[in-house]
Amino acid sequence: MLGTDGCGMNWHLVVTGPHRGHLWLVTGEGATPFGAEFGHTTAESGFAGWVRHWAAGGPADGEAIGPAAFDGRQRLGCAELGGWTSCRTAVVARYVRLAEFGEHRAGVAADIRRGGRHPIADPSGQRRRPGPDAASSGTVERPARLLHRTGEPPIHPPTDRDPQLPYWCGLGVEVVPAGCDHLRVRELDELVQVDDPAWPELQDVFAAGAVPVRVLAPDPDEGRRCLLQMQVTARSTLGALAWNCGGLVLDDGWLRVFGGGSQEGQGLPSIGQVNGFPAVFDPAWYPAAGLVVGHDVLGGVFVLNGQDCAAAGRPGAPGRMIYFAPDTLAWEAMDMGHSAWVAWLLSGRLETFYDGLRWPDWRRETAALDPSQGISVHPFLWSEEAHADLAATSRRAVPMREVLGVAADFARQAGPVDPGFLGEV
Template identity: 75%
Template sequence: MREIDELANVDDPVWPELQQALAASAVPVRVLPADPAESRRTLLQLQVTARSVLGSLTVNTGGLVLDDGWVRVFGGGSSANGGVPSLAQVNRFPDAFDPAWHPATGLVVGQDVLGGVFALNGHDPAAAGRPGAPGQLTYFAPDTLAWEGLTIGHSAWVSWLLSGGLEQFYEGPRWPGWRAEAAALANSQGIAVYPFPWSKEAHADLAGTTRRPVPMREVLGVAADFARQLGPADPGFLGEL
């Protein structure tokens, strides 16, 4: 076990470099203020240092809100604009540090407003029904109800987000006017789509669907329930909100 000061107060933190990347981002990004106590609790359980992007986001930010609210990247937690939970809250970390505790299937690190979930694979992704190698990003796609491998780690994923990778990645699951709808949401909300994003009707004409803001937990809950009924497999844990 490394103590919190060993993790947070390092000689060569990545935060100055990350600040430059955030300032030069190809997409709109808001850096949320962190809850100091929660961010330190989270970093202690993660046992990663501020030399990593994961550790730096945890100790220096409450999370990131990208593309006018379409994607949220979790960090140390913030109460701003309806609140973004910390990595600890999303992943059900124990209240007190437990060296024996690890996320069962992987670490949820981000979500999008349609119920898409970005997660870092755990030590045995195949057993969890997820593609890719340990430590690589996977994405639960709400339009297919399945996990997809992204073949990159957390640091490369954040760089990809800031470099404009979202535009091509979400080319299909977006409609005219999506930006205004996402921007109007509180950080605790997502967008409920009907017919559902995985339906034949939504695939044929997403712009013709009915959409409304709802709590994010509702979006995730509906996607998880239908994935168990209709998808290729139980998606497992998608994050606690």
């Protein structure tokens, strides 16, 4: 072992077998080789190339180290490492832009402290997002949504808590390279009984968060079904939420994060119910376009991109969060992984994110909702009238499926693209 990036992420030099002389990044759940020939970086492979790469300051902007460049469909095991018996079955899916930020963010609670604005927002805040055709629908374009307040350091994902993506967003069961015999489905015990589970850390984040959060009691049977189908461990934030809670209700009811489903009479559906998971585990099933992980009361939809996101017409990279904005009827890339997204939700930055979409006394209205309800706004949020004076609009509580259905219908008729699947509620 040559060094560590923390959180069980270690750099190893292979000394035997076909990969002798190559550097590998090995974690508790995955492994990936370093070097241009593997498609992960433009840097030279081998020890000398690795040293020169880090000495030069790491990858160029947007260049990923580690499994980010994999297509999400390959699996590497001990045989590929030349008999390296300390390696577990390696599910290559972790996104690790380690050197880009100078240090690794350890866990969901820690931010990498580096100045500047979030990369999706123009520094001037003046970049415009494409909206529906104003001439035909009366809609207006709006400035790009800023994820962070002026002067605040951005959250740079991904983190060690992001899920192992290939199981659920690639082919369901990966294509195994020649020489590997590790194709198998992980049983529940393997997914739950892990070192360093994310849930205790998440509980600390909830307690210290800048927004109110209500943790719903879980439905054990539904949580088990969700975890098995996603094939992610409880060490990931996604797996921890599915296994340990029925979901989260944040900011006095404004936003809902899906977990394992709640047994409460007015609880949230599970992430499996929202995404239409098979009733019985099916290793060949996966959400091709992505996984719906959260809704806000206005019909905004948070999705963790799947492997086929480009084919689905959605922005961003696989394994990154995107948002369907109810005021523009368009998808927006958020440039963060799932675990960083959960931390961001609790960071106090929602006020900036929803600038222009919250009216005076909105907390009273959202707090009165049950989790199955959303808020219908008339004139619609994408109209010039709502943009000019949101407080003057008429609002009422309706089933969440109605809020999503209206937004989806208008997006198909007048929006920039068909938004596709927004979740079943």
